[in-house]
Amino acid sequence: MTTNPNHPNATSQADTTNATTDFGYRSVPKGEKKTLVKEVFESVAGKYDVMNDLMSLGLHRAWKRDFINLLAPRAGLRLLDLAGGTGDITFGWLKRGGGPAVLSDINAAMLEVGRKRAIDKGLIERVEVCCADAEALPFPDASFDRVSMAFGLRNCTDKLAVLKEARRVLKPGGRFLCLEFSKVTVPALAQIYDVWSFQALPRMGRMVAGDADSYQYLAESIRMFPPQAKLEAMMREAGLERVSHRNLTGGIVAIHSGWRL
């Protein structure tokens, strides 16, 4: 499916009969996206946390705090943190008294940063680190109480497959929560946000991480991600119930929630 850059919120959910998908504003063969995304995150892994602060002006910390509050950590609950990368959600969950967590990511370089951070925080015994593809998880059905995904879904090739897998590994009564960039709902903010994303971000990427292209991709991937209502529909299609979303910072990001009942 060829995407149109003039439609910033055009869905990246390719038709199953189609052989292409989005990679930012480019249309690429489906089989290539994972490799391209892998290269992006291998490039930015070492500076990922610093760049998150710069990209979001530190707001990502507040967004993640809200997200962890909604996860409602408790000692008896088990978390699967998909596309967990450097571990912010996993560590927040554990700090707040959550039960054992699996920190999972398809990218070994990002996961290694997360593993080292877990060791340095003295949390490694409570974290299982697992290199896994969110589209085909190596876990049995009904094995987690919570599945989280923060800023990862937009980088997946087959988003519906990810949502179906999240539902499959959830226990009945378990909850899936997704924190992701979304469609800005405040017109004045949308213009500022565009300038920030497409002019400031790649420049900062060049200065801080020596890599403008990766940050250009990150900005484009945000625009290509399904808007709030569309993602809700995909979650329902995946079999999740009581689906809802909550906008943060005028819709720059949204937290989507769904349950396996």
Added chain:
Amino acid sequence: MPPSQHAHQGGGHHGSSQGGAPRARHASSINAEEIAHFDALADEWWNPKGPMAPLHAMNPARTDWVKAQVEKHLKPAPSQEQGGQCLHLLDMGCGAGLASERYARLGFDTLGCDASPSALAAARAHLASHPLGRGAGTLHYHHGSAEELAAAGKTFDVVSALEIVEHVNNPAQFIKNLAALVRPGGCVALSTLNRTVKSFLVAKVGAEYVLRMVEKGTHDWRKFITPAELEAMGTQAGLRLVAMSGLNPHGSSWRAGGGVDVNYITLFQKPAP
């Protein structure tokens, strides 16, 4: 924070000893400055209100944690599968035996090894006047280095090196030396200080300059080791990290648990074939 309990081994090279005296065969692994520093404190080791007071306070928490984790993780050697045999533990850099005596009382057959003759003299004197009592393991002391023991083909079920690794010249080599001394399936326990802003303020500025709990110059903050660095060194030495805990003050004593941003303790395991 606690000064090192010990005179220390580790890779790295040192100048010849004073007066051109011949160097010991394995002197390349021994930090002469550290030995001199702790030699000078030999008479004070067992004074719970002296310069080793922090070490006395934290000693039970460290050794009890090691025992609990060893019971959880150690794979018995074939000769131990019937039970009833004491585990052999090497306390590397034992100083005057604060940890060694406690390990023996916890039931380990313990060998305390150190490169400081005066610290070992203090250890032997204390043991002579404070017998271990019933139910304890055996306790012996040895003057030497990790390399010497390894060269002699010695291996142990457990190797413990508490508050040492931040004092050696080459921590990675030191950990390799320890790994050579533990049998497959056995465990290596290491406690040290994390290199964080908090540890600089607490263990360096606070303990040495503000509270004067330990002598100035006891620690070099730049030689403190983060848990991830320690884990990487363990991995290079063929060991696997299996447990970790913070060591933190708790009233007048210490306990294992809480944050790892100042003192922490780890247990590594040598994979069984």
